Amino acid sequence: MKRLVATSLTVxxxxxxxxxxxxxxLEPGRLTVIVGPNGxxxxxxxxxxAGLVAPVGGDVTLDGEPVRWMRTSERARSIAYLPQGGTIAWPLPVRNVVALGRLPHGERPDSLSDSGRKAVAEAMAAADVTGFEDRPATELSGGERARVLLARALATKAPVLLVDEPVAALDPRHELTVLQVLKAHAAAGANVVAIMHNLTLAARFADDIVVLDRGRIGAHGTPEDVFTEAQLAASFGISAHVSREAGGLVVVAENPLAEAP
Ligand SMILES: Nc1ncnc2c1ncn2[C@@H]1O[C@H](COP(=O)(O)OP(=O)(O)OP(=O)(O)O)[C@@H](O)[C@H]1O
Incomplete structure (x- = not known):
């Protein structure tokens, strides 16, 4: 259970x-979704x-320890990071790409421990890539590749999972299954942080929402707290209809406002 804290972070x-x-x-056991306009x-x-960019001011700590002082291998075991629109350069079989998620534990695809093999199998099942695990990873569609890279991140079993637009390339069914996986991962104790543009899905799945606005925190709280029509107008320059239905909060973006925020 790891708490991630940014203090006066300036980049x-x-x-x-x-x-x-x-x-x-950012608290463990929660799925936090970061939203905000492009840029x-x-x-x-x-x-x-993730400790991948050096701040010019402030710091990020994981349970009190500055992430930039952590050894690379320790940081990679603690924080799994899935970049936006990731690519796969080598024609490795999908199962080996997923197994690369075990490298921070000193396990290579051909030398997985029992727990590593289990983690890889669970990650492939969660991201629904078991149907094409033997195919070269360079011959996949964009959405299939995105699921393979998510499986690689899940296979690390890191207590912190940071994912940049994990559902942007996915069909509606896989959008839902991946968000359910992220939610379950958080419910099991992980600290899961995802960037998303789809406000409707963010409202439905997030425990907490962070609105980023021109490099600053515009709002942080539950979807009910943050997704008000006034906040959506101020941060995104849209009119939106927000309603509370049996299945939770429903946010429907309706129109761009005449004035951008
Ligand atoms: N290498 C760079 N050099 C200078 N400015 C950069 C660089 N990379 C990004 N920026 C700028 O920094 C700002 C933040 O970029 P960032 O990629 O974090 O935005 P974002 O919120 O993730 O955007 P998007 O929704 O479009 O993915 C933007 O104004 C961008 O133009």
Missing amino acids: DLGRRRALATVDLT AGKTTLLRAL
């Missing part, structure tokens, strides 16, 4: 300030939380 990319004094506590700094925040 510059080139001459641009991508994140400005971000304070954020708001979501990917930068996720990369900084």
Whole structure:
């Protein structure tokens, strides 16, 4: 159970300030969804939380330990990171690509431990890639590849899972199954953070929502707290209909407002 905390986190990319004094506590056992307009700094925040980008100010800690001081192997065992639109360069069989998720544990695809083999099998089942586990990973569709890379991240069994737009390329059925997997992973104790653009799915699946707005936290709370029509207008420049149905909060984006936020 790992708590991830950003304190006054400030990141510059080139001459641009991508994140400005971000304070954020991400609790284990919850699926937190980060939303925000294009260019708001979501990917930068996720990369900084993973210790992959050096802040110019502030820090990120995992249970009190600064992530940038952690040894690379320890960090990779603790924090699994799935980048946006990941690619696979080598024509390895899908099962071997998923098994690469065990590298932080010192296990190679041809030398998996019993627990490693179990983790790989569970990850392949969760991401629904068992039907094509022997195919070369370079010969997959975009959505299939996205599920293989998610399975690789799941196979690490890291207590923190950071995923950048995990459902962007997926069909509706796999969108739902992947979000159910992320939710179950969080319910089992992991600290799961996902970037998403689909506000309807975010409202339905997230335990917590973070709205990032021009490099700052615009709002942080439950979907009910954050997804108000006023907040959606202010952060996204859209009119939206928000209603509470039997299945939970329903957010329907309706129209762009005349003025961008
Ligand atoms: N290498 C870079 N050098 C300079 N600026 C960059 C670089 N990469 C990204 N940026 C800028 O930093 C800001 C934050 O980018 P980031 O990718 O974090 O946004 P995002 O919220 O993830 O966007 P999107 O929804 O489009 O994926 C943007 O204004 C972007 O143009």
